[in-house]
Amino acid sequence: MDIRFDGRVAIVTGAGAGLGRSHALGLAARGARVVINDLGAATDGEGRSASAASAVVDEIRAGGGEAIAHGADVADEAEIADMVDQTMTQWGRIDILVNNAGILRDKTFAKMTMDDFRKVVDVHLMGTATCTHAVWPIMREQKYGRIVLTSSASGLYGNFGQANYGAAKAAMMGLMNVLHLEGARDDIRVNTLAPTAATRMTESLMPEEALALLQPETITPGLLYLVSEIAPSRTILGAGAGCYALTRVYETEGVLLEGAQNTPEGVAAHIEAIADETGRRELTDAFQQTRKYARKAADARGLTLPWGD
Template sequence: MDIRFDNRVAIVTGAGTGLGRSHALGLAARGARVMVNDLGVTTDGQGSSSAAAEAVAQEIRDAGGEAMAHGCDVSDEAGVKDMVAQVMDAWGRIDILVNNAGILRDKTFSKMEMSDFRKVVDVHLIGSANVTHACWPIMREQKYGRIVLTSSASGLYGNFGQSNYGAAKAAMMGLMNVLHLEGARDNIRVNTLAPTAATRMTADLLPEQAQALLAPETITPGLLYLVSEDGPSRVILGAGAGGFAQTRIYETEGVTLTGDENTPEGVASAFDKITDAGGQQELTDAFSQTKKYALNAAKAQGLDLDWG
């Protein structure tokens, strides 16, 4: 069955160019009404213009779809609330939110000004939280919501000179994990897209041939699945050049040190066992880890712990 978004309303941030534009066009092509958000800044967050957002909205309308444009800065809570209010006034609901807006201010940590660290975190993390927070009560009320946060390999695995960007992108995983748990009862599904694409933010970093392979359009199909009615929740989907993979965090089985063994020297001597991947598992929430450690400690001390 084709994945469609007829009668669905979507907000896509940072949708004036690159990945956001591709996502907005992809949603509209499959029937969604789309609010195209873009502040219209340079890649490092300077200046502003709503021209790019309006151009994408017009492109959607020219193709027979419905779209509006809004130029708010996602890190500005008042601007975000105004954008959400305009969507509700026009279409009465919000089904899909794609948090895509972002900037780069790359420097090694030793040379980076903290103002640049804060600004990148403000746009990526606080911006995503602002828009999600404004949409959250609407999605809870209608008992339906599909949210995607945008991470990056820089956050998941690290990248030289991107401490601010990497920290903000790693934070998406934590935000997703909690919102997945809190949104489940209201049919709100939350996922993270970790794309690698040829956009204006990566134009100077990629060989020309690689840029052709890593077009944003090769990633959008994954995004469209994540926000579909039958899409998953709590998935980190890596995407690039038509390749898709899931990123997971595992915890090793580890060891339990008791009594006189529980010393720094004990940890050092057991470190090979602590880091042994055999028996590792994916934990579904923070309490699962607490339960694991408590049960292991009880077993090691010969206690009968009734967890319930």
């Protein structure tokens, strides 16, 4: 089955360069009408320019596609409201939102100012929440929506010097988990992309040979799948150089420590059993954990709880 986006309207944030540009070109090549959002900022978030977004619009139009540019700052609610209004006026619907805009302010935590921490959280977390919040009622009304949040291995696994960025990127998983639950009844599917690509963000960090393999175009097919009609939901897809993998969070089966065993020393003595991965499970909402723990304690006492799984 061909994946196509004819009749669909997509907004891609930070689409003037790097991954966002590649995603926007990929969507347009398969029939989507695309809003090219870009503030035209430097990698640290400073400055503003309309040229990057309009160059991508020109590229799409030259290929016979439809695109418009908007220079909204993703973290500015009024500017994002204006972008969404203009999209609705122009095309009357919004099917796809790719939250991709991003910046870096790397420093060790000891040297990082709270301004640098806040700015990175503002663009990545508040920017993603702001754009998503602006399209949410439209997607609910349409009973159709596909949203991607852009995370990073830095958030999922950690990276020296990126406390601000890692925290903001890990937050994507939490936002996705909740929006997946709240969007399901209106066929709004929410996924997370964890890319690794050669862009201006990473060009000084990797050898030429690796950069040549990690071109943004090698990642865009994964993004297109995540925003397609057959998209999954609540998936964290790692992508780079044509490789794809899923990141999942599991909880071990766990151990009940009762009475005199439930002490710090008891936890220390049982840490291997607590960590034992036999029977580990991916929990699908927060109360699964609560029910699991309460049931273990109830079972040990011969009690029955009025709760399912």
